[in-house]
Amino acid sequence: MNRQLPTIVSHWACSALLIVSALAITHCCHTLARAQSEDAFSDSAADPVKLFERGQNAHARGDLAKALELYEEAIKLRPDFPEAEFQRGSVLASLGRSAESEQSLRRVIELRKDWPLPYTVLGTLLVRLNRDAEAELQLRQAIKLDSQNSLALRVLADVRLRAGDAKEALQLATRATNDQEAPLATWLLRAQAERRTGNRVGALVSLDHVLKIEPLNLFALLERAEIRIAGGDIDRALADLKSAEALINDDKAIASRVAAAYQLAGRPEEARRIAQAAGLLSPEPNSPAGEMKVIGSPEEIEAANSDDPLVARAALEKLLKKNPDNPMLLARLGDSYRTADPTRALEFYRRATLLQPANADYATGYSSALVQARRFPEAVGILRRVIKFAPDNYAAHANLATALYRLKQFPEALVEYQWLLRAKPDLTVAHYFIATAHDYLGEYEPALTAYELFLAGADAKTNQLEIDKVRLRLPTLRRQIKLGQSAKRKPVQ
Numbered sequence: 001m002n003r004q005l006p007t008i009v010s011h012w013a014c015s016a017l018l019i020v021s022a023l024a025i026t027h028c029c030h031t032l033a034r035a036q037s038e039d040a041f042s043d044s045a046a047d048p049v050k051l052f053e054r055g056q057n058a059h060a061r062g063d064l065a066k067a068l069e070l071y072e073e074a075i076k077l078r079p080d081f082p083e084a085e086f087q088r089g090s091v092l093a094s095l096g097r098s099a100e101s102e103q104s105l106r107r108v109i110e111l112r113k114d115w116p117l118p119y120t121v122l123g124t125l126l127v128r129l130n131r132d133a134e135a136e137l138q139l140r141q142a143i144k145l146d147s148q149n150s151l152a153l154r155v156l157a158d159v160r161l162r163a164g165d166a167k168e169a170l171q172l173a174t175r176a177t178n179d180q181e182a183p184l185a186t187w188l189l190r191a192q193a194e195r196r197t198g199n200r201v202g203a204l205v206s207l208d209h210v211l212k213i214e215p216l217n218l219f220a221l222l223e224r225a226e227i228r229i230a231g232g233d234i235d236r237a238l239a240d241l242k243s244a245e246a247l248i249n250d251d252k253a254i255a256s257r258v259a260a261a262y263q264l265a266g267r268p269e270e271a272r273r274i275a276q277a278a279g280l281l282s283p284e285p286n287s288p289a290g291e292m293k294v295i296g297s298p299e300e301i302e303a304a305n306s307d308d309p310l311v312a313r314a315a316l317e318k319l320l321k322k323n324p325d326n327p328m329l330l331a332r333l334g335d336s337y338r339t340a341d342p343t344r345a346l347e348f349y350r351r352a353t354l355l356q357p358a359n360a361d362y363a364t365g366y367s368s369a370l371v372q373a374r375r376f377p378e379a380v381g382i383l384r385r386v387i388k389f390a391p392d393n394y395a396a397h398a399n400l401a402t403a404l405y406r407l408k409q410f411p412e413a414l415v416e417y418q419w420l421l422r423a424k425p426d427l428t429v430a431h432y433f434i435a436t437a438h439d440y441l442g443e444y445e446p447a448l449t450a451y452e453l454f455l456a457g458a459d460a461k462t463n464q465l466e467i468d469k470v471r472l473r474l475p476t477l478r479r480q481i482k483l484g485q486s487a488k489r490k491p492v493q
Contacts, residue, residue: 048078055087060472062436064091082111086118093125096374101125116145120152130340132159150179154186157193162310166196177206183461184210188220192307200227213461218247222257223307229265237265245274250395252278252361253335256328260305279361294329295322309336327352331362334369342373360390368399376403394423401433410437428457432466439473442487444480451477 055070071088075081089104102125108118119142126135136159142152157172170193176186191206204227210220221244228237241261248255255278262271294301296319303315313336320329334348349366356362363386370379383400386393401416414437421430435450451470458467480486 046077048074048081048084051077052081052084052087055084059087059091060469061476062439062469062473064094067091068095080111082108082115082118085111086121089118090121093121098125098129102129114145116142116149116152119145120149120155123152124155127155127159128339132163135159148179150176150182150186154182154189157186157189161189161193161196162308164310166193169193170197170199184214184217184220188217188223191220191223195223195227196308200231203227216243216247218244218254221247222254222261225261225265226307229261234265237261238267241265241270248274248278250278250361250364250393252328252331252365256332257305257307279359294319294326304332312336325355327355327359327362330355331365334365338365338369338372342369345369346373360386360393360396364393364396364399367396367403371399371403371406374406376407379403380407392423394420397423405433405437408440410441413437426457428454428459429463429466431457432463432470435470439477442485444477444486448474448477448481 051070051074055067055074058064058070059067068088068091071084071091074084075088078084085104086108089101089108092098092101092104102122105118105122105125108115109122112118119138123135123138123142126132126138136156139152139156139159142149143156146152153172153176157169157176160166160172161169170190173186173190173193176182177190179186187206187210191203191210194200194203194206204224207220207224207227210217211224214220221240225237225240225244228234228240241258244254244258248258255274259271259274259278262268262274296304300315300319303311304319306312306315313333316329316333316336320326320333323329330348330352334345334352337345337348346366346369349362349369352362353359353366363382367379367382367386370376370382380400380403383396383403386396387400390396397416397419401413401420404410404413404416414434417430417434417437420427421434424430431450431454435447435454438444438447438450451474454463455467455470460467
């Protein structure tokens with residue numbers, strides 16, 4: 001099974017960036033073949049269309065800075081160039097320049113009001129910025145223009161589910177799953193909406209669909225286990241929890257949810273074992289062994305373990321008022337706010353780390369919030385200290401790899417991605433990052449090897465964007481190797 005590297009960002013935050021990039025690369029992709037043969041020293045500098053095509057070429061090979069430069073040059077020559085403006089907005093989103101991306105996408109809509117794609121991408125961007133009400137307007141317009149727009153349907157379903165409108169969320173998710181190519185995330189969203197509307201049978205059918213294709217989908221296993229527990233099907237629920245347990249990967253929030261499910265299933269010993277292994281047990285006064293003790297009503301504790309992030313967050317904040325120095329609650333809130341409000345998440349993680357300085361998971365959570373806030377140098381410093389004391393902390397290595405990659409410290413990032421592959425040899429997507437790091441360094445031969453390893457194991461359902469980019473890159477890369485342009489690899493100092 002291929003899984004994305006756990007850079008510890010939420011599903012929709014990560015998806016927003018991937019969706020924007022995917023749409024940017026696939027839009028007008030018929031121009032790429034022509035662009036690849038364009039001579040960089042021709043008279044294309046005076047032709048906005050040729051500049052646009054060169055921008056597409058740079059965009060496809062991941063050179064975002066060059067792509068942005070070329071798109072902007074094209075727009076200077078032709079201000080009413082919606083395709084170039086759209087691609088500019090997509091690149092800006094990928095670079096984390098959200099305000100400029102939003103402005104660019106709104107300009108596209110001014111130029112072409114009947115084009116559903118910019119509405120979809122703008123709506124997705126606004127969701128990532130936690131501006132759901134504004135996002136909803138854009139997504140509804142996209143669906144109005146294209147009733148079969150599965151991406152807009154899926155993102156709007158997620159917005160409505162988080163707003164508490166499970167009924168409409170289910171209607172939208174059901175329409176999105178009518179697409180035969182609907183990703184598993186859409187089916188999982190449909191299952192959550194079915195569960196929230198009380199349709200447990202329908203939710204189980206949707207989850208079975210996910211697990212038939214991906215038997216070790218962590219969130220599907222947890223959803224199904226919780227539904228089975230509620231229905232009294234304890235034995236099969238425990239089987240799902242056992243499978244989910246092997247996929248926790250030092251994620252404290254997931255461990256807490258698994259422990260809570262064991263507790264609900266009447267297995268307190270298992271709940272304690274999971275909590276102990278995850279470092280969720282905090283020593284209480286006069287209790288050297290430690291107790292997983294939180295002051296609060298059963299209803300508040302159950303709500304804190306809800307699969308609805310807004311319900312869970314509200315309950316956690318109430319519990320924190322009663323347990324102001326509970327590091328577990330602080331860390332859970334840090335995880336909850338990490339993508340919606342990274343600054344606030346940092347404060348929760350900071351407090352948790354002060355209470356338990358030796359807890360590597362809290363420090364890792366703090367650094368993951370720094371990564372989300374794009375404060376990469378700070379994250380690197382903390383993660384290196386975490387790894388010094390916890391050398392096998394997988395999440396810390398994954399976050400460090402991401403931070404170093406974003407800082408363009410590719411030799412150091414390669415060391416981390418290679419560690420991740422040693423820890424999880426089936427982590428196919430790591431080959432993609434290894435390949436692109438070598439590519440950026442001009443080390444074309446190892447880049448080609450890594451690209452081919454990625455393609456050999458990549459899953460089209462989860463890695464289609466990367467697959468497309470690699471296939472676009474390979475012909476030029478092989479030509480560069482044939483011409484002897486590959487740089488000699490330098491050892492990491």
